[in-house]
Amino acid sequence: MAAGFKTVEPLEYYRRFLKENCRPDGRELGEFRTTTVNIGSITTADGSALVKLGNTTVICGIKAEFAQPPAESTNKGYIVPNVDLPPLCSSRFRPGPPGEEAQAASQFIADVIENSEIIMKEDLCIAHGKLAWVLYCDFICLDYDGNILDACTFALLAALKNVQLPKVTINEETGLAEVDLKQTNPLNIRKHPVATSFAVFDDTILIVDPTAEEEDLATGTVTIVMDEEGRLCSVHKPGGSGLTAAKLQDCITRAITRHKEVKKLIDKVIKSIKIK
């Protein structure tokens, strides 16, 4: 009976839950789904992480290659993110070139990297004007159940913490690079940005960590990226219903709490690997 009502009037069905201040999967309005992270499972990649936010599953693989630094800033390397939403993650995506959601997510991650200064591009330079690292960060969504941006940001952070780059020296005589695979250094992660996404219902109610169904029914979305010093790295509000400044402040407060939870989780996982 409830299933029939849900198919015919999904919005009304949802409103009934919101009136009681909860959601169909039993969560409260400000509650996140269970988050799990697994680091370093892909050995062919230089760094990898698998993040699950409830059913949403994103895997991030980082590969490092050599390149010449750009002409306008000869002491910087590159970080190139790419988000892929393949048809295997959900029936809403068709095979073919990346759709607009995937491209928008890629641009969002590129902005987060740029704004939060998670890694200084100067750290990726090996020899001024001649050689620098390029970090290709590829995200593949394996199961799409809403809140891709949070999952990708978390996967990026976890994978970058896992990257081990070999030591490279430039041979004075030949001018060629020599890679020493035995000596590897982890990356210098300066800031830890964490994203928190909200969906807006009926222009008034804010819920955290929307599932795919909730995203479809929502009238707007907001994503806030914070780092550990309480600085805002990014506020992403792509159209949708208007928000008062007070509501936005609530979102920021919730994002600060979420940052602490995520940081604790990442530290626990990194420590468990180091012990090995």
Add this chain to the structure above:
Amino acid sequence: MAGLELLSDEGYRVDGRRAGELRKVRARMGVFAKADGSAYIEQGNTKALAVVYGPHEMRGSRSKALHDRALVNCQYSMATFSTGERKRRPHGDRKSSELTLHLKQTFEAAILTQLYPRSQIDIYVQILQADGGNYCACVNAATLATIDAGIPMRDYVCASSAGFIEDTPLADLNYVEEAAGGPQVALALLPKSDQIALLEMNSRLHEDHLEQVIEAASKACKDVYAVLDQVVRDHVHEVTTLLGE
């Protein structure tokens, strides 16, 4: 000729296996909530994921619908970080397109498509880490995913590769053995009826040796069948226990 010895004098391969020994196979079914059927398989270091949607109505051009059977649509994709060198084109390059076609042909032979006329079954396979035997891992993963989706098949489809070094057939080649350039056979078998769904051979092999190599590949497929069958039974047992039946 100096270099890596693929088969030592005592009969051990580069990773310590015997000539006819498979790599460790670990598989799980029902890993994703959104898909109708899904499976994850690890054969040694090769990690493959398969997801099945269907049978459902034709997407895209209705004119492609077959009036008496279902259309099987496959896509084979490799993650850019799955190989040692970063792979620039995850799908759409020639090798991936060839493997996509092979997967489609293999599963058209196994799935009872005449039960679902005018509909479409999508099989998507993603390789997360490639260490040899990519096609075989995909076929095995896709078999489990199809079973998980509840789509009826004639039989399991089990695949394995085989090679031939120093007069000995080797089963289940890893990347190092494949890259060495010797003859390789990829075999997809329907184990109960011993029917070959797909057979592909590369490089040059003397016809006297062909039977031995196919025999080795068949045996490896039957070993894989035993493992996959156990995985399916365990999964069904777990699900029925949770449902309380």
